[in-house]
Amino acid sequence: MSNYRIGDVIRLTRLCMGITQEQLCENICSVQTLHRIENGKTSVKKELYIKLMKKMERIPERCYAVCVGKDIELIEELEMYEMALQQGDYQKADHYLKRIKKKADGNLITNQYVLKGEAITDYYCKRSDGETTIRKLEKVIQMTLPNYKEYLDKKFPFTEQEIFCLISLANANAHIDRDEEAIKIYENLLDCLRMDYIAGDNISHIRLVTMRNLAVIYCGCKMYEKAYKLNSECLKQAEENNEGLKMIELLSDKALIILRQISRGERESTDIDLAKQCLRQAYYLAVAKNNMSVASILKKAYRKELNDEME
């Protein structure tokens, strides 16, 4: 769960709606108060916040931190579910999600979380195809943002949950080769995330996931220069965040981008040594993290891509 800079959320939503401070605060509060709230110079009371968001036709409920779990057991199951998802164990994730659904309350935010999870697990457990998954995810996002497509073109302050819904939607599009749609969602999300309206450590992780996924799609669309540039930014971010698992992915992505560029004549063939070095580094980091299945995949990739054995 992230913390949001409330002033930024109000300011960015207002800018998205294309209204002035005067128009927003009319019959609610003074312009001076709104100005101070937007600049983070004063705190905002819940009642005032709801009034402002309602005037901008936002669903106020979406803006509160709502703990999904009523008790420790539920929170633990949430952790297990997230972990299973991260490890790609979708059967296990499906199991935990069903338990969460039984125990969770009927809150809008909770429902959105559960339905997003269901859309993902249904797809990976082969109960839904790509098209259906996209439709499901769109409905999930519309639970809090009925006109979400409009906001994708603007720097809208999406909540963390909405961001993950949009990431899932972009991935679902990429899975069925709708790369253009996936790129559009990711590029717009990235523009929003660069506004830094979410406080704390979470934002840099979310930004890293968004950038990495976008770079992979660029690479798939043969937009190698863009992919390489974004990958370099990701590597810096992963180092700053101490994200070892992401670092493994990014180093192998970098090697593959370089190899594709060489094969298309966009790079000198001598850069093959750099690609080799990146794959070796990814491999040894996987070994260091005791992730032997990933290490084995990287070793095979080294053999296949470079026609050589890793020392």
Add this chain to the structure above:
Amino acid sequence: MPKEEKIHEQYCIFEEILIMIAQGRATGQIFEYAKNGISITLGDWRKKRRVCLYNLIEVELLLILFHYSNSQNEMIEQELLNVLEFVMKYYSGKKREKLGIKIYLELIHNKKQKNDYEELLLYIQKALALINRGTGYAELADLYFLLGKTRERISVEKNGEWKKEECLQECKIAFHLYQIEQKKEQADEVIMFCKEKLQCQIIG
């Protein structure tokens, strides 16, 4: 400062100690100050007791106490192990990883100073296991290189079994991780170690 506010007082002492460390004040002075700080909430920490709950400042003060101690450090080591047990039991995620590693690094530093290689090896392996349960990778390079060097020392000084292959693999890991972190000096140090002690060459 609020009256009768022990936590506040302890926090101030902790901050003062950080200033003393930055000023390079004498070890004994820092040790005594840390001991006073810890006694505010834990009483006499040398009295044997079961694992209890610690606040973050108590953990930090115990780490300082251990770092700046000499003869008494076996008792502090036990206390630090109690803290470790507490951290592993009650913390989760990044907080557990961060604090747990900090404690292990302090224990490793101590065993290294004492040339207690068997214990050193044990703590390095435990620290590595802790890091590998999480997503991070900071400290991995240093720990793998130290692991390799410790294996070599055990074989030389204790006539232990010489696990050269393991040692070389650990050095290779350290070398590549230093490269990722762009720590050229440390990477060169690994190359030198492998050349001199293992008669092997690492290719970057």
